[in-house]
Amino acid sequence: MALDLRLVIGRLLLAIGLQLFVYGFLSEGRTASMNIAWGGVIAIAGGVFHLFRRLGKTA
Amino acid sequence: MERLVLAPIDYSILLTYTLFVLGIGWLLKEKTKTSEDFFHSGHGIPAWIAGLAFLSANLGAQEVMGMAASGAKYGLMTSHFYWVGAVPAMLFVGIFMMPFYYGSKARSVPEYLRLRFDEKTRGLNALSFAAMTIFSSGVSLYALGLLLSALLGWDFDASILAAAAIVLVYVFFGGLTSAIYNEVLQFFLIVAGFLPLVIAGLQDVGGWGGLVTRLNAVAVKQGFAAGTYTQLWQNTGNPVQNPMGVEWFGLSMGLGFVLSFGYWCTDFLVVQRAMAAESMDAARRTPLIAAIPKMIFPFLVIVPGLIAIALTLGGDSSFKLPAKPDGTLNYDMTIPMMLAHYFPPGLLGLGLTALMASFMSGMAGNVTAFNTVFTYDIYGAYIRPNASESHYLKVGRLTTVAGIAASILAAYAAVRFNNIMDLLQLVFAFVNAPLFATFLLGMFWKRATGHGAFWGLLLGTVSAAFHHGLTLPARSVPGLKGGWLGVVANYPSEMAQNFWTAIWAFSVCFVATFAISLVTKPKPDEELRGLCYALTDRPKSDHRGWRPETVAVGILVAIGALNVIFW
Numbered sequence: 001m002a003l004d005l006r007l008v009i010g011r012l013l014l015a016i017g018l019q020l021f022v023y024g025f026l027s028e029g030r031t032a033s034m035n036i037a038w039g040g041v042i043a044i045a046g047g048v049f050h051l052f053r054r055l056g057k058t059a
Numbered sequence: 060m061e062r063l064v065l066a067p068i069d070y071s072i073l074l075t076y077t078l079f080v081l082g083i084g085w086l087l088k089e090k091t092k093t094s095e096d097f098f099h100s101g102h103g104i105p106a107w108i109a110g111l112a113f114l115s116a117n118l119g120a121q122e123v124m125g126m127a128a129s130g131a132k133y134g135l136m137t138s139h140f141y142w143v144g145a146v147p148a149m150l151f152v153g154i155f156m157m158p159f160y161y162g163s164k165a166r167s168v169p170e171y172l173r174l175r176f177d178e179k180t181r182g183l184n185a186l187s188f189a190a191m192t193i194f195s196s197g198v199s200l201y202a203l204g205l206l207l208s209a210l211l212g213w214d215f216d217a218s219i220l221a222a223a224a225i226v227l228v229y230v231f232f233g234g235l236t237s238a239i240y241n242e243v244l245q246f247f248l249i250v251a252g253f254l255p256l257v258i259a260g261l262q263d264v265g266g267w268g269g270l271v272t273r274l275n276a277v278a279v280k281q282g283f284a285a286g287t288y289t290q291l292w293q294n295t296g297n298p299v300q301n302p303m304g305v306e307w308f309g310l311s312m313g314l315g316f317v318l319s320f321g322y323w324c325t326d327f328l329v330v331q332r333a334m335a336a337e338s339m340d341a342a343r344r345t346p347l348i349a350a351i352p353k354m355i356f357p358f359l360v361i362v363p364g365l366i367a368i369a370l371t372l373g374g375d376s377s378f379k380l381p382a383k384p385d386g387t388l389n390y391d392m393t394i395p396m397m398l399a400h401y402f403p404p405g406l407l408g409l410g411l412t413a414l415m416a417s418f419m420s421g422m423a424g425n426v427t428a429f430n431t432v433f434t435y436d437i438y439g440a441y442i443r444p445n446a447s448e449s450h451y452l453k454v455g456r457l458t459t460v461a462g463i464a465a466s467i468l469a470a471y472a473a474v475r476f477n478n479i480m481d482l483l484q485l486v487f488a489f490v491n492a493p494l495f496a497t498f499l500l501g502m503f504w505k506r507a508t509g510h511g512a513f514w515g516l517l518l519g520t521v522s523a524a525f526h527h528g529l530t531l532p533a534r535s536v537p538g539l540k541g542g543w544l545g546v547v548a549n550y551p552s553e554m555a556q557n558f559w560t561a562i563w564a565f566s567v568c569f570v571a572t573f574a575i576s577l578v579t580k581p582k583p584d585e586e587l588r589g590l591c592y593a594l595t596d597r598p599k600s601d602h603r604g605w606r607p608e609t610v611a612v613g614i615l616v617a618i619g620a621l622n623v624i625f626w
Binding site for chain 2: 003005008009011012013015016019020023024027030031034035038039042045
């Protein structure tokens with residue numbers, strides 16, 4: 001493959017998830033709880049794609 | 060309607076996605092050196108990527124927003140568009156048709172028609188498909204501009220030009236690979252953006268049980284049986300028993316057979332994704348992989364519609380769908396209103412990014428299908444045949460620019476003619492439904508001839524136009540909705556009319572192709588090897604993984620179970 005898509009998906013989800021997570025920490029109330037929870041989930045999903053890439057040989 | 064105000068974090072999410080999209084185009088530029096790379100991704104796409112792209116090519120924002128709107132309008136019966144109107148056809152194309160598409164080495168669906176039938180059948184399909192993709196891409200752009208100006212107050216012109224420019228950059232440099240990669244990213248964004256919406260909405264209405272209770276009350280209030288909004292088949296004995304206005308036969312035959320098989324098995328926009336796969340095995344597995352998330356997607360895109368209507372009509376919630384000027388509910392705003400209601404800053408940016416990604420990847424899908432069909436089946440066939448690879452690559456890139464420019468013009472045409480979306484749907488029904496009859500006979504009956512296919516297609520399309528012109532749905536006036544030749548029959552709903560128009564077009568095309576083929580000369584067997592079922596060796600799985608047939612049976616069982624559970 002020209003470009004490893006697992007890496008791209010992983011990095012995009014990580015970038016979005018971490019932004020939401022950090023923003024949640026800096027917020028209050030429902031904005032904080034929803035962003036921390038879902039930002040965390042999305043960032044972990046991004047991490048899992050990185051893991052897939054490490055485990056797999058080719059894309 | 061009240062406008063949304065985005066926070067810096069929302070813009071940051073949107074910017075992150077945009078940078079990734081442009082980055083993919085830029086990184087793929089170096090790897091896209093030949094026309095094979097540009098139009099077919101060098102036939103190097105793994106099955107899982109091709110599968111998600113196959114699914115996402117049909118997951119433009121119009122589909123996402125449209126399915127949520129239908130969920131609000133018709134209830135869970137909208138799932139028929141997935142469990143009856145998509146998954147069986149996806150299994151069929153993977154198991155039975157992909158060996159011909161991939162094995163024939165055709166570069167496009169129109170080219171398969173040339174190999175199987177003749178030049179005129181290819182020309183007819185190529186021209187109608189090219190026109191449809193440009194219209195579709197333009198309507199996507201128009202809908203994006205409309206949504207952004209209504210919801211965020213962004214300038215209409217700037218919105219569509221910016222979206223068109225982003226799509227141009229990544230398709231121009233990376234071709235089909237870039238479009239496929241972005242479709243896969245869009246898939247994950249839709250899941251990440253909509254799953255929190257479904258969960259927040261369900262929590263609000265008291266879980267699935269609370270939702271069913273509220274929807275039962277809504278159904279009774281509207282004069283239907285209590286379970287109408289949450290059951291699939293129970294109320295389809297008579298079209299007046301359900302809000303969709305359809306009965307089980309029209310639904311199964313029109314949607315479940317003609318329209319869905321017509322789209323998933325013959326539309327080059329989706330078939331192109333499977334044809335880019337790295338091997339025959341991967342190509343066959345592509346639609347099967349797509350069918351698995353397709354089965355689950357109603358819970359992601361239709362349930363928000365159910366929640367919206369339950370809150371609007373069946374409760375004391377602060378959430379209300381906006382009304383149109385004529386007083387009826389504006390179902391099209393279901394998703395944007397739900398995002399605004401449930402998402403705080405941050406997640407709101409993610410939800411809007413997912414919607415915008417859908418619009419752009421829907422447009423990119425159309426543009427990549429258009430540039431391939433134009434370059435190979437119009438330019439390469441009629442304007443400059445036998446040119447060099449590099450020449451076709453250059454033409455492909457120029458066609459991308461021209462296709463995007465034509466899409467922008469189509470978007471502005473849509474502004475001037477407010478019925479253009481209805482017209483587009485109509486043209487799809489006229490063209491795709493008879494095309495499936497042509498393919499069915501072409502692939503499974505070696506006696507079918509080029510003259511039969513060409514005239515069958517034409518007669519099927521013309522008969523669909525006549526059927527539409529002579530029938531009218533309830534509560535409509537003669538015009539674009541039908542009855543423009545005179546009203547000889549009425550349908551309880553537009554959907555029922557669409558389903559029966561498709562059944563009519565398919566039947567006429569099938570009978571005409573069959574009859575004309577019987578009196579015209581077929582191609583000799585040796586010219587049909589690899590193109591016809593009877594003259595093609597059955598593909599053998601490489602046995603490194605799962606057998607496509609086994610997976611297809613498993614998916615069929617799951618679909619059957621879902622239909623029984625929500626019967």
